[in-house]
Amino acid sequence: MIDVQNITKRYGHHTAIDRVTFSVAKGEVLAFLGPNGAGKTTTMRILTCFMPATEGTARVAGFDCADQPLEVKRRIGYLPETPPVYQELTVTEYLTFVGRLRGMVGRNLTSALDQSIGRLELGTVRHRLIGNLSRGYRQRVGLAQALLHDPPVLILDEPTVGLDPKQIIEIRELIKSLAGSHTVILSTHILPEATAVCQRVVIISGGRIVAEDTPEQLSARLRHSEKISVTLKTPPIDCEGKLRAIPGILNIFSGQTTGNYLIECALGHDLRDEIARFVVSNHWGLLELRTISMTLEDVFLQLTRHEEDLSHSADASASSISDGAVVTQDTAS
Amino acid sequence: MTPVQALIAKELRGYFVSPIVYVVGAVFLLIFGFLSYLYIVFAGAQAIQLMQMQGGTAQINLNDLVFRNLFASMRFILLIILPILTMRLFAEERKLRTFEFLMTSPIGINEIVAGKFVSVFLVFLSLLGLTGLVPAVLMLFSDFDWNPVLTGYLGMALLGALFLAVGVFASALTENQIVAAFVSFGILLTIWLISGLGALLGDTTAGHVISYVSFMEHYDRLVHGLIDTSDLVYFGSSLALMLFLTHRVVESARWK
Numbered sequence: 073m074i075d076v077q078n079i080t081k082r083y084g085h086h087t088a089i090d091r092v093t094f095s096v097a098k099g100e101v102l103a104f105l106g107p108n109g110a111g112k113t114t115t116m117r118i119l120t121c122f123m124p125a126t127e128g129t130a131r132v133a134g135f136d137c138a139d140q141p142l143e144v145k146r147r148i149g150y151l152p153e154t155p156p157v158y159q160e161l162t163v164t165e166y167l168t169f170v171g172r173l174r175g176m177v178g179r180n181l182t183s184a185l186d187q188s189i190g191r192l193e194l195g196t197v198r199h200r201l202i203g204n205l206s207r208g209y210r211q212r213v214g215l216a217q218a219l220l221h222d223p224p225v226l227i228l229d230e231p232t233v234g235l236d237p238k239q240i241i242e243i244r245e246l247i248k249s250l251a252g253s254h255t256v257i258l259s260t261h262i263l264p265e266a267t268a269v270c271q272r273v274v275i276i277s278g279g280r281i282v283a284e285d286t287p288e289q290l291s292a293r294l295r296h297s298e299k300i301s302v303t304l305k306t307p308p309i310d311c312e313g314k315l316r317a318i319p320g321i322l323n324i325f326s327g328q329t330t331g332n333y334l335i336e337c338a339l340g341h342d343l344r345d346e347i348a349r350f351v352v353s354n355h356w357g358l359l360e361l362r363t364i365s366m367t368l369e370d371v372f373l374q375l376t377r378h379e380e381d382l383s384h385s386a387d388a389s390a391s392s393i394s395d396g397a398v399v400t401q402d403t404a405s
Numbered sequence: 406m407t408p409v410q411a412l413i414a415k416e417l418r419g420y421f422v423s424p425i426v427y428v429v430g431a432v433f434l435l436i437f438g439f440l441s442y443l444y445i446v447f448a449g450a451q452a453i454q455l456m457q458m459q460g461g462t463a464q465i466n467l468n469d470l471v472f473r474n475l476f477a478s479m480r481f482i483l484l485i486i487l488p489i490l491t492m493r494l495f496a497e498e499r500k501l502r503t504f505e506f507l508m509t510s511p512i513g514i515n516e517i518v519a520g521k522f523v524s525v526f527l528v529f530l531s532l533l534g535l536t537g538l539v540p541a542v543l544m545l546f547s548d549f550d551w552n553p554v555l556t557g558y559l560g561m562a563l564l565g566a567l568f569l570a571v572g573v574f575a576s577a578l579t580e581n582q583i584v585a586a587f588v589s590f591g592i593l594l595t596i597w598l599i600s601g602l603g604a605l606l607g608d609t610t611a612g613h614v615i616s617y618v619s620f621m622e623h624y625d626r627l628v629h630g631l632i633d634t635s636d637l638v639y640f641g642s643s644l645a646l647m648l649f650l651t652h653r654v655v656e657s658a659r660w661k
Contacts, residue, residue: 120509123659145511156506158415160422172411173510217506 073098073225073255074119079128081114088114089279091128096272098224099252103266104259105372106276112259113153115276116227119257120150132225146174149223151231155214159203163194163213166202167220174221188216191246207234215243226250228258232265244269263372275372298339299364302347304331305357314354318346331359408512409520416494416524425490430532433486440478441539444471467549468630472540476557476628480621483561483568484597488589490528491572492582494521495655499580508659518651522573529565533558553630560627563640564620568593570647577654596620 074096081088089111096102104112118125119132121141129136135143158166167188171181189198192212197205202213211234218226231247232240247269250256260266266273267287275283275290283290308314312324312333320343323336337343344361351358406414420426448470455465498504507517540554568589575588596619603616616622620643623636 117505122505122509142511142513145509148509150506150509152502152505152509154502156501156503158419158503159501160419161415165418169411169415170510172406173408173512175408175511177406 073100073133074257075131076115076119077129077131079115079118079125079130081111081118081123082126087279089276092276092279092281093128094274094281094284096255096257098255100272101247101251101256101258101270103270103273104257104276105261105263105266105273106259107261110276111279112276113229114279116150116229116257116259120148120227121145147224149218149221149226151214151218151226151228153229153233155210156217157202157210157213159201162201163189163198163205163216166213167216170217170220176221184220184222188220191219192216193242208236208239211235212239212243215246224254226254226256226258228256230260231258232260232262240265298337298342300335300337300342300344300347301327301360301362301364302333302335302351302358303327303329303360304333304351305359307331307333307356308354311356315347315350318343318350320346334364408510409516409523412512412517412520413524413527416521417527419493420490420524420528425493426528429486429489430535433482433532434535436482437475437479437536438539440475440482441471444474445543467543467547468553471543472549472554472557473628475539476561477625479561480564480597480624483565484590484593487529487565487568488572488575488586488593490525491569491576491589492586493576494525494573495577496580496582496585499658500582504658514652514655518573518648518655522570522648522651525569525573526566529569530562533561533565550630553628556630556632557628559632560624563627563637564624567620567640567643567647570644570651574647574651574654577651577658 076092076094078091078093079089080091092111092115094102104115106112114123117123118130118137121137121144124138129138131137132144133147135147137144158169161169164185167185168181171184176184189195192215194209194212194216197209202210205213211231215228215231218228228247232243235243244265247256247258251271258269271286273283273285273287273290274281304311307330312326315321315324315333315335320337320341321335322338325334325336326332327334335343335347342363344363348358348361351361448465448467451470452465495504498507508514537558540549540551543549544551571592572585572589575592576582576585578588579585599615600619600621603612603614603619606612606615617639620639623639626633626636
């Protein structure tokens with residue numbers, strides 16, 4: 073549905089995005105993740121035909137963004153960073169204007185209008201001036217605008233900014249419900265959002281794609297060992313040495329608090345059962361025992377921090393203890 | 406309703422819900438009314454003078470004494486008023502970040518520029534229509550030739566259209582409305598003053614070319630009741646040029 077090949081965008085000497093290539097299948101929800109200034113908005117602007125790419129081609133629904141912009145624009149619902157609302161219009165007037173701008177007329181327009189107002193729960197404010205609405209409502213009006221003509225492709229630049237927690241959940245549910253029938257690209261720097269809503273994540277940093285996979289795969293790929301945190305009530309002297317008696321343990325670090333230890337073991341070996349039995353039989357007072365999974369946040373930080381050696385570390389599938397130590401420090405900090 | 410009509414309707418609504426049209430309209434009509442009053446009183450005083458000198462009823466020509474002066478003064482009034490109407494058209498869209506929305510809507514830049522221009526031109530025409538009250542009232546009390554008045558109105562409409570096109574162009578250049586208004590003042594005053602240079606150079610090729618470029622002589626002929634094709638061509642082509650330049654500026658805004 074969306075196919076981006078080697079697009080580069082330069083502003084003078086500054087390269088905003090550098091040879092970005094990715095594609096999105098029909099019905100897929102893709103998250104664009106990256107720190108501020110990574111090139112998320114620039115990529116979206118190219119896809120929506122707002123600006124042309126310096127090099128490379130972008131195709132949406134089979135139409136080239138540079139050659140057939142009108143065809144592309146007809147098939148896209150776009151929510152820019154700032155909700156594009158006219159303050160002097162009421163919600164209904166604004167959405168009517170948007171619909172007409174997209175060539176909708178008559179009953180077609182009224183039913184689409186009612187549907188999108190219903191979907192975003194704007195019924196109570198439909199006759200109020202947008203200028204008088206709060207940030208959250210404006211954001212929802214912006215989303216209603218993007219959904220109005222039921223476009224096959226939705227491009228949402230930080231769709232949940234400015235919403236309260238309840239609304240954020242509702243909007244996420246809405247986006248999830250669009251999956252399958254609609255192709256969605258959304259950008260965010262809220263990591264749980266990407267995990268919650270998207271089937272695939274593209275991490276972009278410094279204008280380049282640094283990783284692209286499902287959220288689960290991403291964290292698995294960067295995890296080189298299993299890590300278990302254990303907290304003991306009465307740890308003995310030289311607890312670390314004693315724990316090493318359990319077979320399969322690769323490394324032990326003491327944690328931030330007394331009695332807390334981080335145990336590292338080989339990938340695919342869950343030693344929680346053995347550790348529990350060992351600790352209990354020694355009467356050390358087991359308070360807590362849990363695995364530490366690498367969150368998307370850790371993946372993100374690691375990827376965007378260590379950009380240079382990324383290609384090497386992403387390809388390296390074999391576990392290495394020194395790399396593992398870096399991950400542990402990231403996790404613990 | 407086509408996309409362009411929707412855009413025009415939205416722009417018109419934008420004008421009429423904001424105070425701009427009311428304030429600009431009130432000032433414009435007030436100045437127009439006051440100037441008409443001054444010229445009519447002045448004409449009346451001249452009539453009384455003539456009566457005292459010649460005796461009996463004196464015939465005064467309202468076309469010469471009132472309308473021609475009034476229309477000539479309108480050049481300056483339009484130059485001051487119209488950039489205020491146009492300054493918001495693109496500058497506001499860019500400031501409020503709705504420009505990106507407009508540019509990603511399935512509507513061409515041609516249509517956007519045309520829609521914006523037509524909407525502000527309609528606002529201007531409605532204000533101009535209200536000034537028709539002055540000749541209408543004068544008609545009740547005196548005789549004058551309507552034809553030069555109508556060509557004067559045609560002149561004002563064409564001159565206004567050109568000023569508005571310059572204003573739309575200036576508005577597309579910036580996201581600051583004050584800057585947009587000032588740039589259009591600057592451009593219009595420069596074109597005005599060029600006619601002085603043309604007059605200075607006199608009957609030379611350069612002089613003729615420069616005088617042709619300025620709107621002064623074209624407008625003056627219409628005010629004098631003369632419809633010349635070359636003047637219509639001047640207004641038509643300069644209008645087209647300004648709108649074309651606006652199109653280029655809007656297009657180039659995408660590249661930044």
